[in-house]
Amino acid sequence: MDSDLFTHYSPLQAGKTTQGPLMGKSIAVQPGVSVHGWPTEAGTPALEGFVALENATVVDRLLQAGATLVGATRMSELGFGMKGETTALAVSRGLADLALMTDRMGEARVAAAGIGVFGFKPTQGIVSRFGWIGLAPSMECCGLLSGSPEWISDVMGKVTGEDGKDFSLQISGLPDFRPGAGDAQPIRKVGVLKELFAVLSETETRAFRKGLDRLAALGFDILELSLADHALFSTVHRIIGSVEASSSCGKYDGVRYGHRTKAAVKNWNEMYLRSRGESFGMPLKTYLFQGAYFQFENYGAFEDAARIRARLVRDTAGLLTRADVLASPTRREATCTGADETIGSIYAECALTLPANVTGLPAIQIPGFVTDGDKDFGLQVTGSRLNDARLLSLAVRLSESATGH
Numbered sequence: 001m002d003s004d005l006f007t008h009y010s011p012l013q014a015g016k017t018t019q020g021p022l023m024g025k026s027i028a029v030q031p032g033v034s035v036h037g038w039p040t041e042a043g044t045p046a047l048e049g050f051v052a053l054e055n056a057t058v059v060d061r062l063l064q065a066g067a068t069l070v071g072a073t074r075m076s077e078l079g080f081g082m083k084g085e086t087t088a089l090a091v092s093r094g095l096a097d098l099a100l101m102t103d104r105m106g107e108a109r110v111a112a113a114g115i116g117v118f119g120f121k122p123t124q125g126i127v128s129r130f131g132w133i134g135l136a137p138s139m140e141c142c143g144l145l146s147g148s149p150e151w152i153s154d155v156m157g158k159v160t161g162e163d164g165k166d167f168s169l170q171i172s173g174l175p176d177f178r179p180g181a182g183d184a185q186p187i188r189k190v191g192v193l194k195e196l197f198a199v200l201s202e203t204e205t206r207a208f209r210k211g212l213d214r215l216a217a218l219g220f221d222i223l224e225l226s227l228a229d230h231a232l233f234s235t236v237h238r239i240i241g242s243v244e245a246s247s248s249c250g251k252y253d254g255v256r257y258g259h260r261t262k263a264a265v266k267n268w269n270e271m272y273l274r275s276r277g278e279s280f281g282m283p284l285k286t287y288l289f290q291g292a293y294f295q296f297e298n299y300g301a302f303e304d305a306a307r308i309r310a311r312l313v314r315d316t317a318g319l320l321t322r323a324d325v326l327a328s329p330t331r332r333e334a335t336c337t338g339a340d341e342t343i344g345s346i347y348a349e350c351a352l353t354l355p356a357n358v359t360g361l362p363a364i365q366i367p368g369f370v371t372d373g374d375k376d377f378g379l380q381v382t383g384s385r386l387n388d389a390r391l392l393s394l395a396v397r398l399s400e401s402a403t404g405h
Contacts, residue, residue: 002095005086007031008038009071013063020066021154027062028096030087031072032079034131035059042133043075043084045259046252046279056131057163058100058142065158070096078135079104080245080284081346088115091145098146098155104136105237105346106330106353108143109365113330113378116367118395120144120152121353122388124360125170127156128163135245137168139237139357149364149395153177156388175388182393190215190381191223191323195230199351201333203372208329211370211379215327218401223323227315232308233355234347239294239305240358245284246291252279287343313359320361320384325391328352330365330378353380362388364395 002009008031029035032042034052041047055063062069074086079102087101088111101108103121112119120143127142134140142159144152157177163169176182192212197205212222254260254275261274280288294302319326329352347354356363362383369379379398383391 002093005073005089005093005095006071007041007074010038011071012069014066020064022062022158023066025067025098025151025154026070026096027067027155028070028073028087028090028099029059030075030079030101032075032102032133033059033072033100034133035069035072038072040072040133042078044077044252044279044281044284046078046249046254046276047133047257048259050257052131054131057128057165058159059131061159062155067155073099073101075101077281077284078133078249079107079140080135080287081341082107082111082349083341085111088112088117088145091115091117091147097148098144098151101143101145102132102134102140103143103357104134104140104241105350105357106363107350108145109353109363109378109380110331110350112145112365113367113376116376117145117147118149118152118367118399119330119365120149120156120392121356121363122156122160123170123175123362123386124357125168126160126174126386126388128159128166128169130163130165135248136241137244137248139241139244141357149392149399153179153182153389153392153396156392170386173386175386177389177392182389182391185390186397187324187383187390187394188219189221189223189323189325191225191319191326193227193230193326193328194224195227196328200329203375204329204333204377207370207372207375207377210372211329212327214369218398225319225323225326227312227319229308229312229315230355233312233358234351236305236309236312237354237358238290238343238347239302240309242287242291243295243302244291246288246295249280249288252276254279283341283343283346290343309358312355316355316359316361317384324383325394326382328380328382329370330380333375333377356382361385362391364391366395366398369398
């Protein structure tokens, strides 16, 4: 076991006789994904000692399809930020063919870009979140990382679909992930928001324009588009996400499981307050306080954010009637994943990826197209709702062009 990567390492299969399309594929998961009998602490003392009582729906479906779960990686506290995250490393070191991690503001795509592999965020509401420990349910979903977009498509074909344990799921018009299905309507028009260039550094801009030139040379039409409210994506995510996180974390009380203060206390209420105060790290604790402020002291700001979000969803959908996809770099030149991680640095790191979480649209990170010297910023491509299979088909096409196959 690589203890620097895994919190729990115990390869698991549904049974020795299990056959299926994912037979032979090894998959790592974050410890925020419930696997029966595995420690599921999600990187936080608030869940210290918690062991999953049942499988997440995604886990059941992977095992039924023949996959092997190799273990639970390390993760940031409840998936907030990237500090301590090792899920991508399990893939880059060859310890897993694929990995599953929470994508709340683009973490799976940013992590994939950091190691030069594919990272996929599906349309919100097509993969069950039952058994996932999260913070912001309207923003987060199952993110997948792999060196192969075909493997991601194979997994999506098995984990997508109705689940009686998650009533938020889309139940009709689901993408068809069968081989070749995404090729029926090839992507040709690539939209680029002119507002992007106001936030990219000189190096990022140079790399991105070079990537767009490569796409044009492959026959794609590059269209300049505009989204006037583009700068509001981060603010909207920050307000709505923090309110949802504050509500989600209200259940961690240190009574049945999780950290319980060792200080002398007079009553249960004091124990509860002290335990919660000691259970969360500073970035997450600050985020939760921020959410409580908008929830109880400035609810009007939350309502404004919800209205702006609806407008961003509508306007982005409108742009995707003019272009097949929207393109941007995946990650920024400067990242902050060390001890000085703050809410500001977390949002800065995911500034280019979080719009897909606000809008609920599918997005994929593609390596090797947005580069400057030895720096690979990744090419992020966002599609319209339920066009997941087309995005994965595009990734296969671009992967083949990059390798010459």
